[in-house]
Amino acid sequence: MRYVTAGESHGPEEIAVIEGIPAGLTISQEDVNEQLARRQRGYGRGDRQKIETDTVTFLTGIRHQITLGSPITLNVHNDDHNNWSKIMAPNEPATSENTLRKVMRPRPGHADLVGGMKYRHHDDLRNVLERSSARETTMRVAVGAVAKKLLAEIGVDVHGFVVNVGPAKSNMNDLIKYKNLQELRKVTESFDTRALNAEADEAIKEVIDKTKRAANTVGGQVQVIATGMPAGLGSYVSADTKLDAKIASAIVGINAFKGVQFGGGFENSEKYGDQVMDEIFWDEGRGFYRGSDNLGGFEGGMTTGEAIIVRGVVKPIPTLYRPMQSVDIDTHEDHRASIERSDTTAVTAAAVIAEAMVAIELSKAVLDKFDADNIERMKEQVAIYREELRKF
Ligand SMILES: Cc1cc2nc3c(=O)[nH]c(=O)nc-3n(C[C@H](O)[C@H](O)[C@H](O)COP(=O)(O)O)c2cc1C
Numbered sequence: 001m002r003y004v005t006a007g008e009s010h011g012p013e014e015i016a017v018i019e020g021i022p023a024g025l026t027i028s029q030e031d032v033n034e035q036l037a038r039r040q041r042g043y044g045r046g047d048r049q050k051i052e053t054d055t056v057t058f059l060t061g062i063r064h065q066i067t068l069g070s071p072i073t074l075n076v077h078n079d080d081h082n083n084w085s086k087i088m089a090p091n092e093p094a095t096s097e098n099t100l101r102k103v104m105r106p107r108p109g110h111a112d113l114v115g116g117m118k119y120r121h122h123d124d125l126r127n128v129l130e131r132s133s134a135r136e137t138t139m140r141v142a143v144g145a146v147a148k149k150l151l152a153e154i155g156v157d158v159h160g161f162v163v164n165v166g167p168a169k170s171n172m173n174d175l176i177k178y179k180n181l182q183e184l185r186k187v188t189e190s191f192d193t194r195a196l197n198a199e200a201d202e203a204i205k206e207v208i209d210k211t212k213r214a215a216n217t218v219g220g221q222v223q224v225i226a227t228g229m230p231a232g233l234g235s236y237v238s239a240d241t242k243l244d245a246k247i248a249s250a251i252v253g254i255n256a257f258k259g260v261q262f263g264g265g266f267e268n269s270e271k272y273g274d275q276v277m278d279e280i281f282w283d284e285g286r287g288f289y290r291g292s293d294n295l296g297g298f299e300g301g302m303t304t305g306e307a308i309i310v311r312g313v314v315k316p317i318p319t320l321y322r323p324m325q326s327v328d329i330d331t332h333e334d335h336r337a338s339i340e341r342s343d344t345t346a347v348t349a350a351a352v353i354a355e356a357m358v359a360i361e362l363s364k365a366v367l368d369k370f371d372a373d374n375i376e377r378m379k380e381q382v383a384i385y386r387e388e389l390r391k392f
Pocket residue numbers: 046109110111132133134137254255256257315317318319341342343346349350353
């Protein structure tokens with residue numbers, strides 16, 4: 001399975017093409033729209049989310065809500081394009097009228113300056129920001145929705161949630177310390193993470209309100225837990241076959257993500273071996289299992305069969321309403337950076353995007369290992385493999 005996205009933030013459309021989804025998977029627009037709506041919620045976002053109601057249209061690869069095995073094209077319209085139709089017109093030549101709202105003073109922390117230097121966009125850094133904008137993550141979440149549907153067919157569930165926003169810890173925090181697997185299972189089973197993603201708790205709201213009043217921005221951490229993956233996906237044999245490495249790359253590939261860890265992650269560096277390794281047990285019903293999940297579900301780049309626990313670090317939003325020092329790319333004079341309409345924080349959306357990225361990487365691993373032509377055959381093969389593992 002592979003995918004590509006296309007689209008500028010204020011251009012007419014966002015597109016994703018996915019290749020390699022097996023035939024026979026049932027998927028509706030509602031399945032995707034539900035995930036798109038989760039990405040749009042979250043306290044602290046700017047006014048753009050009031051303009052957009054992200055809804056998907058299937059253009060190819062699906063017939064009567066069932067995948068055909070051919071490339072799937074997903075399309076989300078940018079409602080805000082109406083306000084930018086001249087400035088973003090793909091089919092009209094540049095005129096003095098449609099090249100207004102130029103961005104000449106790059107924002108520290110955004111892609112403006114380096115993107116401009118790399119692609120020679122010295123006349124307008126908008127040519128960079130339109131694609132470097134996290135608007136593109138709409139389509140990753142849409143692709144992730146298809147991946148989540150595929151994974152659900154084999155009992156794999158992926159949840160993303162907020163750990164903290166700046167100094168404010170989510171009220172989930174005590175419960176996500178995964179002291180032992182029982183506790184972790186309790187968390188993943190008993191929480192409606194959709195509700196959590198929709199609402200920030202009071203402490204978080206307070207931090208965001210204070211940050212907004214100060215014309216500042218704030219980041220945080222998100223965590224994704226995936227349950228139900230069989231052991232042995234990914235491999236230790238070569239660096240580029242390690243599934244934890246692929247997930248790490250997918251997480252850091254999300255806009256503003258600057259760190260990633262599995263299980264106890266960085267905290268494990270302060271502990272001793274007997275506090276970190278996950279002891280091995282066996283019983284007839286389950287086969288091999290672990291007494292803890294400090295390593296986040298990976299050994300040797302392979303799934304252990306325990307929950308996959310991935311955490312990502314999200315930096316604060318670069319655009320500041322009280323802008324920092326920058327330099328005009330035309331005059332080379334000192335200036336405050338450009339201001340574009342912006343979020344105060346997007347950590348809640350980031351949790352939903354991280355969830356989508358983990359789901360995509362897990363789906364790729366499943367489709368690499370098992371039949372990718374037909375969903376029923378894939379499920380049969382997964383069942384046979386699980387039984388083999390149970391008897392090992
Ligand atoms: C959901 C989401 C929303 C974002 N919203 C904004 C925003 O409103 N303004 C902004 O300057 N950056 C925003 N960002 C961050 C930038 O897209 C990101 O910092 C930029 O593309 C540079 O990439 P890098 O931070 O990965 O180096 C957002 C990121 C995410 C994940």
